[in-house]
Amino acid sequence: MILYDYYRSSAAYRVRIAIALKGLVVERRPIHLLRGEQRDPGYRAKSPLAIVPTLELDDGTFITQSLAVIDYLDALKPDPPLLPKDAITAAQVRAAALTIACEIHPLVNLRVIQALQGQFDAKDDQIAIWRKRWIHDGLSAVEALIAPGPFAFGAAPSLADVCLIPQVYNARRFDVPLDACPRIVAVEAACASHPAFIEAHPQAQPDAE
Ligand SMILES: N[C@@H](CCC(=O)N[C@@H](CS)C(=O)NCC(=O)O)C(=O)O
Structure with a gap:
């Protein structure tokens, strides 16, 4: 899996925490937001709203929106859970x-x-x-x-x-x-x-x- 990320993006930071909590191995590809790299056509094809984070799965599927990405990671590796059972x-x-x-x-x-x-x-x-x-x-x-x-x-x-x-x-x-x-x-x-x-x-x- 590849995470399109920017070190100071708080939405991407959420995903990095979830990845680390779950002990997943994910390659990081920085998208420099202040240089406008999020608006490059190649990246926009992955993220139509031109924002980070985006997760690319091994089969080439893209998931945008940090909370959707985190939900996916939680389903992929339920332990430790990110939501209580109650x-x-x-x-x-x-x-x-x-x-x-x-x-x-x-x-x-x-x-x-x-x-x-x-x-x-x-x-x-x-x-x-x-x-x-x-x-x-x-x-x-x-x-x-x-x-x-x-x-x-x-x-x-x-x-x-x-x-x-x-x-x-x-x-x-x-x-x-x-x-x-x-x-x-x-x-x-x-x-x-x-x-x-x-x-x-x-x-x-x-x-x-
Ligand atoms: N709701 C989105 C928000 C993502 C988002 O807005 N990311 C910001 C960085 S924290 C971004 O890429 N901004 C680029 C821009 O505004 O041009 C999520 O949770 O993933």
Whole structure:
């Protein structure tokens, strides 16, 4: 399998964590987002929306969307599971993951920021306010949804941690204060010493700058 990836893409970072948790061997092919490589026709043929991550299977099938890729990996190698067996807790894990993937990430994605700059002439300070607002509001909601023990939903990492840690990485990168999010900070600390999260970290990738 091949993962089309970018070291600082939080959606791709989710997939890297899932791959590492499951101990899968996947070749990484970096797509440099700031150089616009995602829009090259060759890559767009794999990912019609021109975004990473994309997983290429050995038979040439492409899967886009990080949560769909992670679902596939979870089905391919169910152990360790990324969702708890209990249906209610599993729904809560998904709700936390989807809050990040659907309510935060699309608002602060590169092409949205580039559209604000290019179409509406947004300045750097306005972009910073925009980014901080959506990350702060979304993570404040996630803070209320999780129940660390020490991971977001208990003793083992789940889909919630897989989505949360890349978003926390971005919050740190853009100076979003997390003082009002002690549960998230506790999960961040638990994941910081977990080998899968260490392996998947953006700065641990060969294309990191
Ligand atoms: N919902 C998608 C989001 C993927 C996505 O937007 N990836 C970003 C990087 S985190 C990207 O490739 N952006 C390129 C661009 O905006 O041009 C997923 O979960 O895979």
